[in-house]
Amino acid sequence: MAVIGVAWLLVSLSQFLLLVFAAVVLACIFDAMAEGVGRLTGLKSRGLRLAIAVLVLLAVFIGAFVLFGAQFAQEVNTIRDSIPPALEQIEGLLQRMGYGGTLTGLLEQGSQDVSSIASRLGSYALAVGSGLTDFVLVFVAAIFIAADPGLHRRGLVLLMPRRAEEPAREFLDDCGNGLRGWMLGQAVSSILVGTLTWAGLALLGVPASGGLGLIAGLLDVIPLVGPVLAGIPAVLLAFTVSPMAALWTVGLFLVIQQLQGNFLQPMIQKQAVNVPPAVLLFAVFGAGVLFGGLGVLLAAPLTIVLFLFVQRIYVRDLLGKDITVAGQEEQPD
Template sequence: MTKPPAPASDRSYTIGRVAAITVTVVAILGVAWLLVELSGFLMLIFGALVLAAIFDAVTRRVSMLTRMKRGYSLALSVLAVLAIFAGAFALFGTQLAGEFDTIRDSIPPAVEQVRMFLDRIGLGEPARDLLDQGSSDISALAARAGGYALTAGSGIANLVLVFVAAIFLASDPAVYRRGLLLLMPRRAEAPVAAALDDASRGLRGWMIGQAVSSLVVALLTWVGLAALGVPASGGLGLIAGLLDVIPMIGPIIAGVPAVLLAFTVSPATALWTIGLFLLIQQLQGNFLQPMIQKQAVNVPPAVLLFAVVAAGLLFGFLGVLLAAPLTVVIYVLVQRLYVRTLLGKEIEIAGQD
């Protein structure tokens, strides 16, 4: 017995449903492709948001102290930030430039001294092969210096773009916040608004804690290396402070040139330098990092490590630089929007007062 054919209305409904699913899948794939293609641009936007948060925090404090209107407070804050950097470069720029030249010129002799030290203690061919590979990588980086200079030109243009965009965002953040909320469904406005507030508090707390941590690490590294007699201690301290922004990986990267330059003094100095970096990292991990987490959000260390690696693979150096604040924001948004709102679980949102 043959089955009667389906009514025309049912066939039309089936075809329409298949077409709707197909369009939805194509749209999702298209949006995903667009996000991948615009990943660098999106990271610039996030960088502008981070810088705008810094300007906003300084502007709030200036307004509180001077009772000036927000526009004047923002202008004064931006000028103050520029003056601090300009003053630092004016006072220490020549000295730091000379120290960075010392670092660059001292790396090859330091590598040679490490090779000779390995020969004396008889570590064998594998260790020397590893060192040769490292020195070849350093030589390759030096050979590509011209390409990096061209990239730096583009980087300066991006930095100007981020700086100007941050000023516009910080001038009236409520306008952009309202605009984003208007794009949300009505029932989603309250959770998204709360998530934005949580992320803003967590980001401001991270910036305050990280600024203190970077300054302390730079100062301790500078003083410690100077006491050990390591050349270019000021430049190495600045490198350590800047790289402290990169969780887990930054201190290791900062320690490599310091140990190499310490070998130009003596192997014992290199060992003391390793001990100095281990001591500073213990202080950073047991005191400074908990302070940052108290101010912002207690992100598990493994999550931060994988976030740095993933951001580097997806977005390059800019992703590594912004991995920590990006992880803080995503962590808070997941807690608020997914765990509390969608799953209905009562948890304490990181970044809340």
């Protein structure tokens, strides 16, 4: 009964535990930035370095919003207004090819879904407000964790039996290195994907190329599935230019996807943990089913932690098999 009760409690608190994990991931970002500030400025005070790191991060986001917020808002409106004409052009093209009925049915179903969504705008507004509250909670908690990570680490290790303390310390070290490496590689990947998407769509004459590039950069955080989701609105808007522009847009996203898969993703895995692509794909869908949108966003770091747990705790320590834990370099003889 105790085991069942604990399992029920964990399931009931799954959203809360996911927010705690999000705060830990954000704390890793703050910690890495604070160390960078220390190397650049030579400051010894951890609190001062952390404060500078947080202020710099806030300044970057606020500055980007002030400088480009109006432009991005205009491009988002362009995306919203251009999608219906694009669907009409696709429908006309399919009708000329004899396949128009299918899209017409989809459009009718889509209009019904839009009406249903409009009737529930109040609940969605409450959900957005709850999301903002969760974000503030995660942000503040991440600052507290990053201010003294050793305190929280020692507290977690003290909960373990004595024989498990050293494996727990090693596991936490592996997780810290893996998450920081993933964040560094993912930041570079998102910036490059967003920039290449914006530049390519601008050359093709696709409207709102900047907004579409921003969407592509943000969705690059979602492994494997994100680039596909980012390509859908870009192809739809390219149809407002011409069917050939839409075809070139598909080619552009295929090229960027190949670049991301063959260059950027290996770079991320080299810095973090070499998780097999199939595991990442199933992790994204599994996290989405279990935890919703927040689970999808955190699918990659969650997979890294679970992958390290299986390797370090289960395979190496419990089964006693001699393996090299992901993210660790083999020592030369």
